[in-house]
Amino acid sequence: MYHLVAGLYPICRSITGNGVRATLKRLTGIVPLAIHEVPSGTPVFDWVVPKEWNIRDAYVKDSLGTRVVDFHRSNLHVLNYSIPIRRRVSLPELREHLFSSPEHPDWIPYRTSYYKENWGFCVSQNQLSALKEEEYEVCIDSSLEEGHLSYGEFYLRGASEDEVIISCHTCHPSLCNDNLSGLALVAFLAKHLSTFSLRYSYRFLFIPGTIGAITWLALNEEKTSRIKHGLVVACVGDGGGFTYKKSRRGNADIDRAAAYVLRNFGRDYKIVDFSPYGYDERQFCSPGFDLPVGSLTRTPHGHFPEYHTSADNLSFVAPEHLSDSLLAYLSVLNVLENNRRYVNLNPKCEPQLGRRGLYEAIGGNADVKSSELAMLWVLNLSDGHHTLLDICERAALPFDVILSTARVLLSHQLLEICEGDCE
Numbered sequence: 066m067y068h069l070v071a072g073l074y075p076i077c078r079s080i081t082g083n084g085v086r087a088t089l090k091r092l093t094g095i096v097p098l099a100i101h102e103v104p105s106g107t108p109v110f111d112w113v114v115p116k117e118w119n120i121r122d123a124y125v126k127d128s129l130g131t132r133v134v135d136f137h138r139s140n141l142h143v144l145n146y147s148i149p150i151r152r153r154v155s156l157p158e159l160r161e162h163l164f165s166s167p168e169h170p171d172w173i174p175y176r177t178s179y180y181k182e183n184w185g186f187c188v189s190q191n192q193l194s195a196l197k198e199e200e201y202e203v204c205i206d207s208s209l210e211e212g213h214l215s216y217g218e219f220y221l222r223g224a225s226e227d228e229v230i231i232s233c234h235t236c237h238p239s240l241c242n243d244n245l246s247g248l249a250l251v252a253f254l255a256k257h258l259s260t261f262s263l264r265y266s267y268r269f270l271f272i273p274g275t276i277g278a279i280t281w282l283a284l285n286e287e288k289t290s291r292i293k294h295g296l297v298v299a300c301v302g303d304g305g306g307f308t309y310k311k312s313r314r315g316n317a318d319i320d321r322a323a324a325y326v327l328r329n330f331g332r333d334y335k336i337v338d339f340s341p342y343g344y345d346e347r348q349f350c351s352p353g354f355d356l357p358v359g360s361l362t363r364t365p366h367g368h369f370p371e372y373h374t375s376a377d378n379l380s381f382v383a384p385e386h387l388s389d390s391l392l393a394y395l396s397v398l399n400v401l402e403n404n405r406r407y408v409n410l411n412p413k414c415e416p417q418l419g420r421r422g423l424y425e426a427i428g429g430n431a432d433v434k435s436s437e438l439a440m441l442w443v444l445n446l447s448d449g450h451h452t453l454l455d456i457c458e459r460a461a462l463p464f465d466v467i468l469s470t471a472r473v474l475l476s477h478q479l480l481e482i483c484e485g486d487c488e
């Protein structure tokens with residue numbers, strides 16, 4: 066995942082354009098995703114797919130012809146979605162188009178102007194302070210024209226048509242934690258899940274933030290009724306603890322599964338309520354959809370100083386944090402995949418476990434007492450209403466213990482999978 070992040074880092078992405086295409090193309094080397102192209106001008110609910118933006122070069126040259134700001138040194142230097150411009154400007158006029166971050170004088174901030182035509186440069190405070198009173202040549206060799214919005218989609222068919230949706234944003238240029246960590250995790254999660262036979266179908270979306278989610282929802286509204294669980298992936302490469310942001314519903318299975326995993330994962334974590342701000346959970350959880358989609362991140366957006374600056378770079382993310390995050394995602398999906406309801410086929414008094422050799426069947430370790438307790442809980446609560454997650458929470462036993470217990474009881478014809486939970 067880190068290698069992928071490093072490979073994608075130099076590409077200048079935006080909500081549309083060749084940077085996104087190049088990124089998606091590289092992802093096809095990991096998972097065979099489909100690349101969709103939606104024409105500019107396509108109405109999508111209250112929005113319209115914007116013109117396509119592409120950039121080749123951008124600079125500010127001083128009177129000696131030296132590039133004092135150079136897009137080729139960092140693609141963050143150009144205000145993302147800047148209209149093309151080439152002219153001479155005075156320092157005061159130039160300053161009106163410069164963005165900096167005084168709190169961190171070496172860092173270049175990341176700024177965009179998607180829906181208002183503008184041009185500008187983002188510079189470090191040190192660069193800004195070094196500018197002398199003279200005439201500058203500014204050049205932004207970009208194009209903003211009718212074109213397409215590109216997004217990637219990988220659909221993995223499981224036993225059921227019910228879906229889990231996993232989405233990440235693809236629209237930030239050279240920023241690692243916010244953007245690339247999510248892309249890398251989702252690509253490798255998809256590749257890994259492809260090797261299993263799954264209960265749910267999975268839909269992985271690689272979409273530009275906001276407009277991509279709105280576009281996908283507008284063009285695929287009929288598919289949304291199949292979405293039973295979902296996660297928005299972002300900021301999964303830093304060393305902070307985990308944060309799970311609940312779906313708008315607040316008590317969806319995904320909310321309970323993520324909370325359960327984080328409680329037992331052995332890392333710092335926080336669980337926060339839904340708010341209509343953040344990543345694309347905003348769109349998935351808009352009231353007209355109200356999908357059970359939460360967001361699992363490390364340090365959330367805006368809560369690390371490097372956020373939306375050049376310091377969100379390859380040293381800010383690390384392979385071990387990415388792999389830890391992937392493990393957390395897999396643990397959540399493990400709960401969802403296996404969280405079924407069962408029915409006790411011998412509900413009148415306890416079945417005689419010893420006669421069936423069940424005391425030895427589970428665990429095989431000395432902890433016979435807790436195996437017995439797990440069996441008694443599973444048998445007692447398997448009334449067709451309680452899921453395994455309900456049982457594990459009530460019994461305060463690990464999900465995997467409850468799951469393996471249910472499997473053993475199933476194999477001894479003491480349980481059956483509840484109808485509707487058996488795809």
Ligand SMILES: [Zn+2]
Binds near residue numbers: 243373
């Ligand atoms: Zn961002």
